[in-house]
Amino acid sequence: MTRRAWWLVVVNLLIPGSAQAAAGNRRLAKLGLGATLVMWVLAVLAVLVAVVWRPFFLTVVTNSLVLLIIQIALVAYAVLWIVLALDTLRLVRLIKTRPWARLAVPAAVVAVTLVVSGGAGYAAVLVGSARNALGSVFSSGGPAVAPTDGYYNILLLGVDSGAGRDSMRPDSISVASVNADTGQVTITGIPRDMKDVPFAPGPMQTLFPDGYKGKNCGTAHCAINEIFTEVNVLRKGTDIYPDATTYQYSPGIEAVKDAAEGVTGLTIPYYVFIDMDGFAALIDALGGIDITVTERLPKGWGPTYTNEPASKWAIGWIEPGAQHMDGDTAQWYARSRYTTSDWDRMLRQRQLQEAILAQFTPANVLSRFQDVANAGTHIIETDIPDSMIGYFLDLAIKAKGQPVQSLELTPAGANIDPDKPDFTVTRALVAEKLHPSSATPSPTG
DSSP: OHHHHHHHHHHHHHSTTHHHHHHSOHHHHHHHHHHHHHHHHHHHHHHHHHHHOHHHHHHHHTOHHHHHHHHHHHHHHHHHHHHHHHHHHHHHOGGGSOTTHHHHHHHHHHHHHHHHHHHHHHHHHHHHHHHHHHHHHSBSSOOOOOOBTTEEEEEEEEEOOSTTOOSOOOSEEEEEEEETTTOOEEEEEEOTTOBSOOOOTTHHHHHOTTOSOSTTOOSSSOBGGGHHHIIIIISOHHHHSTTHHHHTOOHHHHHHHHHHHHHHOOOOOEEEEEETTTHHHHHHHTTOEEEEEOSOEEESSOOSSTTOOHHHHOSEEEOSEEEEEOHHHHHHHHHOOTTSOHHHHHHHHHHHHHHHHHHOOHHHHHHTHHHHHHHHHHHEEEOOBGGGHHHHHHHHHHHTTSOOEEEEOSHHHHSOOTTSOOHHHHHHHHHHHHSTTOOOOOOOO
16 A cells, blocks of 8 residues: 555656546546646647747747736646645555655655645746736737848837936937847947937928927937937927827837937837836846946046036945946946046946846846846836737847947947037948948938
8 A cells, every 4th residue: 555655646746637547536537637638738839839930939928818828727737736636645545554654655745746836836927927027018919010121120218217317318329220030139329419310201300301400409409319308398299299199109209219210221110218227126136247347437426516526426436347236336337427428338338238138048037037027017118019029039039149239329439420420421330230341321311
């Protein structure tokens, strides 16, 4: 009877429901064996599809309805396993086993049940977190678009809404161009104070046919990072972009997108809006990032009067050398500009972007999944539709092993004067970067 008890426990572990088929309730056995068979078949199919047709697999497993079904199935299987484990204990007839087995067998069953049912329950929690995060960040039902000239172009806006900030002017403006075949990422940085920017054909080009300047400009410097304020605060943005209410997008972001198209000559269908005040939480959720600092940088909001030395207003310092930064330190690293130039800050922000991407390893994300998902929902907004998630994830996997290329439209990076930029040159530079040796200027705007 002791051998029989261990045998039933082992076969129930290897093939849930088999213990009931051998010595118990046949209906329960059919349920257990049927559920086990279905789970095995689905797991094998998932692996095969993931290997043979990865984009389709990623599209399916990031679908909200599919994730809900998976979550329910995991919970149901966890409950079924508990039922089968308890019924197996009934079948072993502990009273007829050896005295030592009367404790060992139940202990083994409880331990295995905790591992299997607990694992399935925890997986259900992670799937629920993923479903909620995807639903919160990505738009539902938006149109999918084809790549333009072999690239998906995404406007990246970093906006700092932290203490001491009185507006939503983008601190960081760049365009990520993702090669639709290889996943290679090229980031084009646009100085936030670039002036006279042209707009792609549309309502803003009608308002500013000669670029963002002149009497129609209502902001202080008519710079690209003030366009958001121009449209959303100084004007009624829904009059400029009447579809904004219907399709629930921000007129200010759409205007900046049109300006970025004018500067780069690219077609930009999507944007990603990142609240820099909250991205410290994402870095902490990832366990920090590794950065090599090249010069001493002050933390703090800057001088209160002209030429006030940093030693007077700095609340701390970021020292040179290799550092593992937490979110707060990384945030100051991205913000600091009072002892360096805006171009230096753009380079540091690009460095941070690459460091964050480096931390998105499968093992790191899975081990910290809930924290990462919660942080992401609070700092990221995008109009990328949920139907494109799987495809972009596949491109991200391809991009993982490739270095990120960059083009900074600055005096140091490309000999571009942000006060008097030549946009024929900026478009030619972007085209050459994305299509080497075949670039032609694109007269957008």
